[in-house]
Amino acid sequence: MSNQQQKIHSTEALFQPFTIHNLTLSTRIIMSPMARAFSPEGVPGADVAAYYRRRAENGVGLIITxxxxxxHPAATSEPRLPNMYGEAALNGWAEVVRQVHEAGGKIFPQILHMGMVRPLGAQPNPxxxxxxxxxxxxxxxxxxxxMTEEEIASVIQAYAEAAANAKRIGFDGIELHGAHGFLIDQFFWEKTNERSDRYGGDMLKRVQFAAQLVQAVRAAVGPGYPIAMRLSQWKMNxxxxxxxxxxxxxxxxLSVLVTAGVDIFHCSTRHFGESEFEGSKLSFAGWVKKLSGKTTITVGSVGMDSDMDDLLARLDNNEFDLVAVGRALLGDPAWATKIREGRLHELQAFTPEAVGTLF
Structure with missing residues (x-):
């Protein structure tokens, strides 16, 4: 067997189908959400649809936008980031969904509020x-x-409405951004949550905002519609x-979030192979899958180094179910195809300039 054939065989686990509820993904490769700010006034255009379509055409089983x-007026700090509300934005997203489906892919939006990450006075609502x-x-x-309890209730309702919008225009599921220090994660983290009411205190209280939010989203989208949540220990600072x-x-x-209705945990670490707790080689994603029993995505520097063998070994050991690829897919829309075909010498290296490209 040639070296190329060995490489094709060793990566084949990435290209097996996977089913969540009634949704079947053609491969285990997920496109990780990465902000690019190419949606003027919050409206994704034809270039955004083409951008996601190229990844779907090249073996990405699920795109997370x-x-x-x-x-909410303080949800964003950048008017070129897309919205999940308003006729123009939803029509733009509907075309994104159509093109990804036409290319054989599946797609979730990642639904977001920046919370205190947003600087005071930021556009579009200074x-x-x-x-x-x-x-x-x-x-x-x-x-x-x-936040007052009235503000909390209003924000939860806005999340539910965004999820309902996503389902109505054809998205295959949704992801809630509960990581990296954005709003949901600010409730999780004791450093940013010093409340003394039912939303603050010990960990079980600090997770109540997210639990109510997930319950509201579940009520809005109904049973069987996949709800993912991105989690991380680390914050952007x-x-x-x-x-x-x-x-x-x-x-x-995790048990609170599972009870609330989360189907998929998207586990963000700086590197997918990092051990999470002392005395065990299990990664963050591995622990989350072991403890929750739910579908688990690993993400963190996949494709950015030479640790593909470690990634495949962990996938073969069922440490996680799905593999999210970020910068490598941002830099090379055909990354998955080249990996499958053993064309490693053709992979395009990620550069920071790739964030600002349209391809």
């Missing part, structure tokens, strides 16, 4: 105050007043941050 904003559980930024500095320190704490945290 860049964060799409809920309808007069709107940023919001968060305690009005604290990721450094723990007080910026605004804590602190790679060493921890939500939980032990498997026991992680199990408690």
């Amino acid at each position: 860049e964060g799409a904003m809920i309808e 007069e709107a105050l940023s919001i968060g559980p305690s009005g604290l930024d990721l450094e723990g500095n007080k910026v605004t007043e804590p 602190d790679y060493n941050a921890k939500l939980v320190d032990t498997p026991e704490q992680l199990e408690q945290f």
Whole structure:
């Protein structure tokens, strides 16, 4: 057997189908959500549809879009990030969905509110105050007043409406961004959540906002429609941050989200092979799958180094179910096809300039 044939055989596990509820993905390769800001006034155009279609045509089983904003004046800091509300934006997304489906792929939007990550005075609504559980930024500095319960209820409703919009225009499921220090994660993290009501305190209380949000989304989309949630320990300003320190704490945290209705956990780490807890080689995704029993996606530097053998070994060992690829797919729309065909010498290296391209 040639070296190329060995490479094709060794990667074949990535190209097996996978079924979640009534949704079957053609491969285990997921496109990780990556913000590009090519949607003027929040409306994705023909270039965005073509961008996602190219990945679907090249063996990506599921595309998770860049964060799409809920309808709230302080949801975003960039008017070129897409919205998941409004006729123009939804018509644009419907064309994205049509093209991805025509190319044989599946697609979820990642639904997002930035929370306190949004700087005060940011466009497109500079007069709107940023919001968060305690009005604290990721450094723990007080910026605004804590969200009221009325504001919390309004934001939860906006998430549910965004999810309903996504289902109505043909998306195959949705992902909630609960990682990296954005709004949902700000409720999870004790450094940004100092509330003393039912939404703050110990971990089980800090997860209640997300649980109510997932329940509202589930009610809006109905049973059987996949709901994913992206999780991370790390924050964009602190790679060493921890939500939980032990498997026991992680199990408690996950159980609330599973009961609320999460089907898929998208587990973000700086590198997919990092061990999460001392005394075990199991990754964050591995622990989440073991403790939750739910479909699990690993993400973190896949395709950015030479650790493909480790990735495939972990996939073969059922440490996780699906593999999200970020920068490598951003830089090379045919990454999955080239991996499958053993054309590794043709892979295009990621460069920061790729974020600003239209291909």
